Amino acid sequence: MAVPVKSILPIVTVVLAVLAIWYAAAALMNAPLQRDMYANAGRSDYSTQDLIVASLNMERPKLPGPHQVVAEMVKSIVATAPSSKRSLVYHGLITLEETLIGFVIGAALGIGLAMVIVSVRWLDSSLTPWLVASQTIPIIALAPMIVVILSQFNITGVAPKAAIAAYLSFFPITVGMVKGFRSPEPLQLDLMRTYSASSMQTFGKLRAPASAPYFFASMKIGAAAALVGAIVAEVTKSEDGGLGARLLAGSYYGQTVQIWAALFAAAALSAALVGLIGLVERLAGRRMGFAR
Amino acid sequence: MIDRRLADLVPPFLFGLVILALWELVVRAAGVPTIILPAPSAIAARFLVSIPTLAADFWQTIKGLLAGYIVGCGSGLVVAILVDRSDFLRRGLLPMGNLVSALPIVGIAPIMVMWFGFDWPSKAAVVVVMTFFPMLVNTVAGLESASPMERDLMKTYGASDWQTLTALRLPAALPFIFNALKVNTTLAMIGAIVAEFFGTPIVGMGFRISTEVGHLGIDMVWATILVAAVTGSAFYGLVAAIERRVTFWHPSFRAKGA
Numbered sequence: 001m002a003v004p005v006k007s008i009l010p011i012v013t014v015v016l017a018v019l020a021i022w023y024a025a026a027a028l029m030n031a032p033l034q035r036d037m038y039a040n041a042g043r044s045d046y047s048t049q050d051l052i053v054a055s056l057n058m059e060r061p062k063l064p065g066p067h068q069v070v071a072e073m074v075k076s077i078v079a080t081a082p083s084s085k086r087s088l089v090y091h092g093l094i095t096l097e098e099t100l101i102g103f104v105i106g107a108a109l110g111i112g113l114a115m116v117i118v119s120v121r122w123l124d125s126s127l128t129p130w131l132v133a134s135q136t137i138p139i140i141a142l143a144p145m146i147v148v149i150l151s152q153f154n155i156t157g158v159a160p161k162a163a164i165a166a167y168l169s170f171f172p173i174t175v176g177m178v179k180g181f182r183s184p185e186p187l188q189l190d191l192m193r194t195y196s197a198s199s200m201q202t203f204g205k206l207r208a209p210a211s212a213p214y215f216f217a218s219m220k221i222g223a224a225a226a227l228v229g230a231i232v233a234e235v236t237k238s239e240d241g242g243l244g245a246r247l248l249a250g251s252y253y254g255q256t257v258q259i260w261a262a263l264f265a266a267a268a269l270s271a272a273l274v275g276l277i278g279l280v281e282r283l284a285g286r287r288m289g290f291a292r
Numbered sequence: 293m294i295d296r297r298l299a300d301l302v303p304p305f306l307f308g309l310v311i312l313a314l315w316e317l318v319v320r321a322a323g324v325p326t327i328i329l330p331a332p333s334a335i336a337a338r339f340l341v342s343i344p345t346l347a348a349d350f351w352q353t354i355k356g357l358l359a360g361y362i363v364g365c366g367s368g369l370v371v372a373i374l375v376d377r378s379d380f381l382r383r384g385l386l387p388m389g390n391l392v393s394a395l396p397i398v399g400i401a402p403i404m405v406m407w408f409g410f411d412w413p414s415k416a417a418v419v420v421v422m423t424f425f426p427m428l429v430n431t432v433a434g435l436e437s438a439s440p441m442e443r444d445l446m447k448t449y450g451a452s453d454w455q456t457l458t459a460l461r462l463p464a465a466l467p468f469i470f471n472a473l474k475v476n477t478t479l480a481m482i483g484a485i486v487a488e489f490f491g492t493p494i495v496g497m498g499f500r501i502s503t504e505v506g507h508l509g510i511d512m513v514w515a516t517i518l519v520a521a522v523t524g525s526a527f528y529g530l531v532a533a534i535e536r537r538v539t540f541w542h543p544s545f546r547a548k549g550a
């Protein structure tokens with residue numbers, strides 16, 4: 001995550017350019033709406049400046065201006081009590097809880113399965129092609145069904161969404177860890193054999209440490225996937241709240257500002273999770289010597 | 293060579309069969325209600341009966357998916373080539389592209405439905421945004437991958453920037469570009485299906501899944517998922533096959549041990 005000093009100016013420029021484009025697009029997209037509103041109100045004495053300012057401050061714009069999204073986020077994060085259902089903190093925490101539970105379960109299962117695959121020969125040859133194929137399948141399509149099936153067993157609330165988050169993070173983690181456990185070179189494996197190391201010892205002393213870079217890469221992908229899973233699951237079962245429910249409610253009632261705020265909250269959550277894993281990666285990398 | 297590859301396919305094929313047989317057996321023996329898990333035979337029966345519906349859903353979803361995939365990947369490629377001309381832009385855009393690639397972009401689905409209506413263009417728009425950034429990041433990395441020695445050679449030939457790009461750097465970037473194309477097949481499927489959860493005319497795979505789940509037609513959900521799975525794998529397989537033809541020179545495709 002370390003950004004070279006030389007890159008700061010370009011990044012700032014790009015961010016400013018994005019903001020400028022955003023404002024221009026918001027003004028252009030909202031102006032027709034605002035013009036209609038003026039026409040309905042019987043006003044025709046407005047200047048272009050009035051039109052632009054009004055377009056950027058509509059209550060239900062097609063595209064809210066960045067300042068409106070920021071204002072909505074401040075309002076729903078800082079100014080609203082976290083226990084209120086109007087608070088993004090409330091919904092964000094629900095999503096975070098589902099994501100984390102799901103991610104931990106998915107990661108544990110994924111790493112476990114990867115360990116089994118690299119050590120059991122026949123499982124490897126029969127299971128690996130399916131795992132690879134599973135990467136090409138939109139497994140998220142199963143999300144609504146899993147929610148319903150679990151509710152048949154009276155499993156509701158956080159659990160179904162965590163299950164989907166786990167399910168989504170499971171596959172990429174398994175595939176990544178299999179690659180990681182396989183990453184030692186034949187030469188190194190031969191060395192272990194000359195030491196007459198048992199397969200457990202080979203695993204603990206060679207395969208597991210060698211997989212560390214793959215571990216962190218798959219953790220990042222898995223965490224992002226778990227968050228997507230939690231959000232999509234919340235869309236399919238929205239009465240329990242969460243950022244996905246916020247998105248759906250916003251789209252039902254045309255509350256665009258609310259959608260954008262929820263979207264940015266989700267983005268921040270994802271970036272924070274991935275950033276946190278990146279931080280651990282750098283610390284571990286420095287200790288284990290794989291950091292560049 | 294062909295025989296070896298066929299032989300490699302036997303264990304996974306058998307494994308799949310065993311799983312299906314076990315599934316059928318458990319569902320029948322334990323009398324699992326269809327609402328929880330229909331037997332594979334029930335899913336197959338439902339599939340055969342509902343082919344017209346499933347085909348209509350498939351075409352509806354594939355329209356948005358393909359349009360979005362082509363526009364998203366195409367624009368990602370073009371922007372990457374433009375960005376590549378300026379070190380300043382590359383430094384500014386790349387961290388941003390990497391950041392955006394990790395975000396839950398499917399969340400923009402409700403916004404796109406609002407902007408572009410219920411029909412397939414809104415799904416295409418979601419797919420465009422989802423596929424654009426992986427393509428951008430990968431292509432920019434790929435264009436860097438030609439070695440300095442090769443570039444120097446182009447310089448001694450007196451090649452123009454354009455010639456260096458088309459004769460050296462773009463071909464060298466192809467493995468990266470295909471990597472993005474493959475990743476994007478899955479992302480495009482996800483985008484097209486999830487976007488339909490947020491509103492669609494009464495047809496489409498995502499729509500079918502969410503409504504059938506609503507009135508507990510779980511066998512129909514499985515039939516649709518079967519279509520989605522086959523479509524996803526076929527799409528990926530197609531791109532991978534093209535990759536084999538186009539980047540046959542790459543070490544990972546040279547005949548192993550031959």
